[in-house]
Amino acid sequence: MEQLTTIGLNHYLTISAFLLGFGLFAVMTRKNAIVVLMGVELILNAANINFLAFSKYNGGMEGVMFALFVIVIAAAEAAIALAIVINIYKIFKSVDVSSIDTLKE
Amino acid sequence: MSNTTYTVIFYLFAAITVCSAAFVVFTRNVIYSAFSLLFTFFGAAALYVFLSADFIAVTQVVVYVGGILVLLLFGVMFTNSIMQAGQKSEVLHIIPGILLLFGMIGAMLYTFYTTHGWMPSETPLQGSIVERIGFETMSRYVLPFEMVSILLLAALIGAAFLARFDKSGK
Numbered sequence: 001m002e003q004l005t006t007i008g009l010n011h012y013l014t015i016s017a018f019l020l021g022f023g024l025f026a027v028m029t030r031k032n033a034i035v036v037l038m039g040v041e042l043i044l045n046a047a048n049i050n051f052l053a054f055s056k057y058n059g060g061m062e063g064v065m066f067a068l069f070v071i072v073i074a075a076a077e078a079a080i081a082l083a084i085v086i087n088i089y090k091i092f093k094s095v096d097v098s099s100i101d102t103l104k105e
Numbered sequence: 106m107s108n109t110t111y112t113v114i115f116y117l118f119a120a121i122t123v124c125s126a127a128f129v130v131f132t133r134n135v136i137y138s139a140f141s142l143l144f145t146f147f148g149a150a151a152l153y154v155f156l157s158a159d160f161i162a163v164t165q166v167v168v169y170v171g172g173i174l175v176l177l178l179f180g181v182m183f184t185n186s187i188m189q190a191g192q193k194s195e196v197l198h199i200i201p202g203i204l205l206l207f208g209m210i211g212a213m214l215y216t217f218y219t220t221h222g223w224m225p226s227e228t229p230l231q232g233s234i235v236e237r238i239g240f241e242t243m244s245r246y247v248l249p250f251e252m253v254s255i256l257l258l259a260a261l262i263g264a265a266f267l268a269r270f271d272k273s274g275k
Contacts, residue, residue, distance in 0.1 A: 006108075010218065011119070015119050021207075021213075029199055030195075031195040034180045037180070038129055042126055049152060052158045064238060071168050072256075080264050083267035
């Protein structure tokens, strides 16, 4: 009970493990490219929660700064990925990632 | 704030984050996933406040909710016809996916809870860290800060170039 009521590092790590698992599941099983991108965002959020949790309980600023840079990179990634998805839609008329197999024989 | 209130509020936000993340993944409707992602981002921002990273929480709301989520919604609405009801997104590899989901979560939780070696610092982060972020950005992290600004500029120009409406073509 003491474990459950005093919020510690393990609570944040648990939440982040769940987010990472769901993100991986979305990336692996969904056909729609937009939902795959949402899975990637979930994974990045899980990483950010880990960074901030370790940073808080370590007392240093390294994790906080890294989380800030992760957010910037995520913004860049989302912009580029959406542009690519829109181009794919223009060419293939669908965003189904399993039907984009022109390079396959 | 008393300890019980703190704990209850923490569990509330943790439940919001995890349940809406599960809904993002398990619902078949793309629009529902996008709107459920909103709650995940807000819940994560609340957790950042609990981790005394208030500046990161505000950045999360501004960048993720204001930027990335709107971009994703634009993507959804560009690439699906909203009017046709019940547009589903197909799934593939469902069995390996579920195995990976439970394997990953189980393995990580097992590792976290059987590790007895967490040694929290005597001086965890307390209160607001905005001032310290300012100092760190302008001293130790000034080179990554400049690099990331150039990267962001290049990425946004590249995205606008890639997604532009091509008038001359076809």
